[in-house]
Amino acid sequence: MSRSPAGRQPEVKGWLADSFDDFFGNTAVSSSTVSAKLPRSNSGRNCQQNKDPSSVPACSKSKVLPKKRTKSSSVDLPGNKCRQNQSQSQDEPWVDKYKPETQNDLAVQKKKIEEVETWLKTHAFQRPPKQGGSVLLLTGPPGCGKTATIQILAKDLDIQVQEWTNPILLDFTKEDLRSTFGHVSNFHTFPSQAQAALFQDFLLRANKYNKLQMLGESSGNDKKLILIEDIPNQFYRDPSSLHEILRRFVRTSRCPLIFIISDNFSGDSNQRLLFPKEILEELCISVISFKPIAPTNMMKVLNRIAATEASMNGDKNYAPDRTSLELLCRGCSGDIRSAINSLQFSSMKDFSLEKNFWSRKEGNSKLKHGAAAVCKSRKKSKCDPSEDQEIQAIGGKDASIFLFHALGKIIYCKREPLSESEVLQLPSHLSEYRRDTLLIQPEVIVEKSHMSGSMFNLYLHQNYIEFFTDIDDVVRASEYLSTADVLCSNWNSRLVMEEYSASVATRGVIHSNTSRAFAHCQGGMGFRPLHKPQWFFINNKYQENCLAARSLFSSFCLPPECLQTELLPYLAMLANPMRNQAQIAFIQDVGRLPLKRRFGRLKLETLTDKDPGTPDRFASFEGDHDGVHATEMDVQMEQNRTHESGSDGFPLSSSQCSGSELPCSQPQPVAAQAAMEEDELKIEEYDSD
Ligand SMILES: Nc1ncnc2c1ncn2[C@@H]1O[C@H](COP(=O)(O)OP(=O)(O)OP(=O)(O)O)[C@@H](O)[C@H]1O
Incomplete structure (x- = not known):
């Protein structure tokens, strides 16, 4: 009954086979994870490419080594090489199909690419460094091209990338470890620590041994770097064990070690946990922070992909127009992976015709116009993805804003001038309350800061005064803040009331500040530092x-x-x-x-x-x-x-x-x-x- 029509079987088998290659007899080479990555021209599609068997370090031979999500389709496994056909290439994720091949393809800021390139040149070619090891920490939001940048630069500089990915250690026992390494390890081998132990061993070997030279390979350059993107969980529980391993590595390091840590909505806490300031200083670890992909760069990439796909499969794919691309671009918070995935999804014929997403989505045209108008009024790059929550393209990310920026948006409260026809005529006794239209939605900003309303209010309370120029405005704002405080005072209803409380506080502070009531009088404030609430200290003291x-x-x-x-x-x-x-x-x-x-x-x-x-x-x-x-x-x-x-x-x-x-x-x-x-x-x- 549920049998697929015969004609569709190969296709189903195609993607099934891709996803389950590990189970179809290819486990021996499935360790894309810790394998050295050779420079390659087009890994995803090159059926002839050789894989270097020597590049699998000891730990990769041990147990199950999962493929990495972002690279799954780019791994050249013998089993799937011959199965590639037209339908597969159509199913291929566009992030892989259109992966950047050169520095020029990268949508990343040029300055960042140069920074990383300079660091790589210094630490891979001008060794040994005078002091400390060569450890680099790359940070930034997810999907902003950190890994892609490293891979392309390594290819350009002819440096091999040897990458660690956490092995799955479901049934790892002390015996296994003994048989894997052929000796009784010094490490404690109970499971929670096995990952860390394997990691240490991987690092030791990767640092110590050169890759075996295989027939046909040039003996020219044996430079390599070690890339760690998947950090063993154990280190989050016990960062000091990572620090100890790094100390040892730095003492003997022969090749650069690069960590990639993506920011999450709670800020850089992972980074601070694993790499506190003292460790950065002690081990001379360099830090390069990437920014979200700029909308202009993102648009270029999306345009290029959409145009190529449209020309290749004119009838199959439905090409979104420019405004749709802009929407999509703004909904992905600078994450190019998410943007390309959304583009692929929304461009699928079935989806775009059946649901008619781009053309008939309810209210979409209104939103598009809104988006275009807002963009226009704010001129080119000033379009801020985080400000227009309602304009979420399909697959749009659940955006988040760091508290610092969220507070800035409330306190600086950008406005848009109203045209004469739009001006709401208030009665003369209320004319003092006239304001230009706000370009932000305070409630959305608080929500995206991932902070409770009362905590956000604390920050606002601490910082708003510096941005006021009139004492009467301060009086009004403080009244609103007091009201907001009262709304949250009952523990029974606090959870529900917090949203209202934040709304009263933010809108109250914004509206009270007459010096920022109109778009034309919003300049000249300049940057002022923001501070943490004194409340933390005082509350501590109280306790x-x-x-x-x-x-x-x-x-x-x-x-x-x-x-x-x-x-x-x-x-x-x-x-x-x-x-x-x-x-x-x-x-x-x-x-x-x-x-x-x-x-x-x-x-x-x-x-x-x-x-x-x-x-x-x-x-x-x-x-x-x-x-x-x-x-x-x-x-x-x-x-x-x-x-x-x-x-x-x-x-x-x-x-x-x-x-x-x-x-x-x-x-x-x-x-x-x-x-x-x-x-x-x-x-x-x-x-x-
Ligand atoms: N022009 C481009 N620039 C950068 N990446 C691109 C581009 N086109 C496609 N991509 C793809 O977008 C993805 C970017 O993800 P990448 O892994 O580099 O991000 P990341 O910053 O390391 O984030 P994460 O930590 O989430 O992996 C890659 O799969 C890459 O192939």
């Missing part, structure tokens, strides 16, 4: 004090807030509160707010452009403030344990530790002491024992 209060005055059986706001101020007024030293210090610190005391401004921490914004300890508890508090308590407990006072055994808040260098919302003990002397107040020590 810290609560813990200390509870533990120092446990006998009163009062909640910490009550202790700090009622009991301690009262005790501070007593000449002889009958307390021990730790308690007295705490009373001085928390229980008194003498008017003469001067509070310095906190030193603010700058927000960098890829900062995820949510401090690590808040990250997993976003949206759950009780959770936040619980975590903070734990963190604080830990800190307090380290600060424990030797004499009393009481945990002290950090403000009581004289060495504290951080600016402090509370007076330092010395300050408290000084203030106390001014007030001529004496608190005697009382030994309760």
Whole structure:
């Protein structure tokens, strides 16, 4: 019943065979993963190409080695070489079919290509370097051409690429490891560490041994580089084990080592986790950050592909027009892989005719016009993919914006002038509320920042004032922020209300700023740094004090807030509160707010452009403030344990530790002491024992 018509069988078999080549007797050479990649002209289609068997390092011979997703169709396996036919080439993913072959084909910024090329030349040809190893870290959003750039440059410079891909170690045992390496390894071989062990071994061998020279190969250049894109999971759990391996590698390195790490929506946290600043410095690791593919470059590539396909299969494929390509381009957030895939998908005849995506999609023409108009008004490259959420082409990525940019969009709030006919005539008593049209949707921006509304509000609250010029505007904005705060105050409804709260805060701040009310008066602001909220520090301090209060005055059986706001101020007024030293210090610190005391401004921490914004300890508890508090308590407990006072055994808040260098919302003990002397107040020590 479900049998396919005979005519369709070869086609089905074609893609089935492609995808399951590993199971059709080709496992011996299926390790595209860790194999050295030879320079090649057109790997995906060249049936004659030889594969170098010597290039499979020890670990690749061990177990199952999966093919890499992006390269699956470009691997020349003997089994599928002869099966390639017309229908297969039509099914071939366009990202592979139109993979760049030369530097000129790359849609990547020229400057970045040059940077990587210079680094490669320096580290592959001018060895040995004076100090440290040759390790490069390439970062940037997914699909911005990092891997493609390395592959093309390596081909141009005649450098082999030896790449690591995580093996699957479902049933890897100590015995397996022993039989693979022929000796009892020094590594602990329980499964969670096997990947890391194999990785270390791969690195050691790749660094130590040259490729075997095969018949017919020139002996000229034996340069190679090691490429790591697939990082063993173990290193995310225990980054120090990666650092140790890298230290060893750097001491003996003979060839460059390149890591590729793609940014994710939570910023560069993976990068910071695996390669913290200290390690970058210690091992002299170079970092080159790629940017999303620029819309103009993306359009060129999409145009070229669409034109080629249209000319080849005029009747089969439906070529999208320029506006459609623009939509597609803007929906993929600078990810060329996603853009090409979407183009292929949307160009399929079945899809485009049956669903009539480009021509009849409901409301599409309106959107297209909207897109075109917005683009036009903002001139060429100013079209920002992230700003027009409704204009999501098929396959459009769920775009994200780094917090830094998201805040910038709210605070700078770009506007578009209204034509006379469009101007909504407000009654004269409301004329002060007239504004040009906003080019952004604040709610969408908050959503794309992947941050809870209340956390976003915190950042906005910290930074908006610098961008205001009128005190009345500040008053209005702060009222909106207060309202937003109240909306989130009930834990029961917080999850739902956060979206409304962020909407009130962002729109309130935008609307209040009369200096940015019209498109014509938006210039001249210049760049101003953004900062992280002081709230983090103050909240920390608050938690810290609560813990200390509870533990120092446990006998009163009062909640910490009550202790700090009622009991301690009262005790501070007593000449002889009958307390021990730790308690007295705490009373001085928390229980008194003498008017003469001067509070310095906190030193603010700058927000960098890829900062995820949510401090690590808040990250997993976003949206759950009780959770936040619980975590903070734990963190604080830990800190307090380290600060424990030797004499009393009481945990002290950090403000009581004289060495504290951080600016402090509370007076330092010395300050408290000084203030106390001014007030001529004496608190005697009382030994309760
Ligand atoms: N003109 C082009 N420039 C760059 N890449 C292109 C171009 N045309 C097609 N491509 C294809 O787009 C894909 C780009 O993905 P690539 O792996 O280089 O990105 P990446 O930045 O390494 O991201 P990821 O970390 O997600 O792999 C490749 O499959 C490449 O063949």
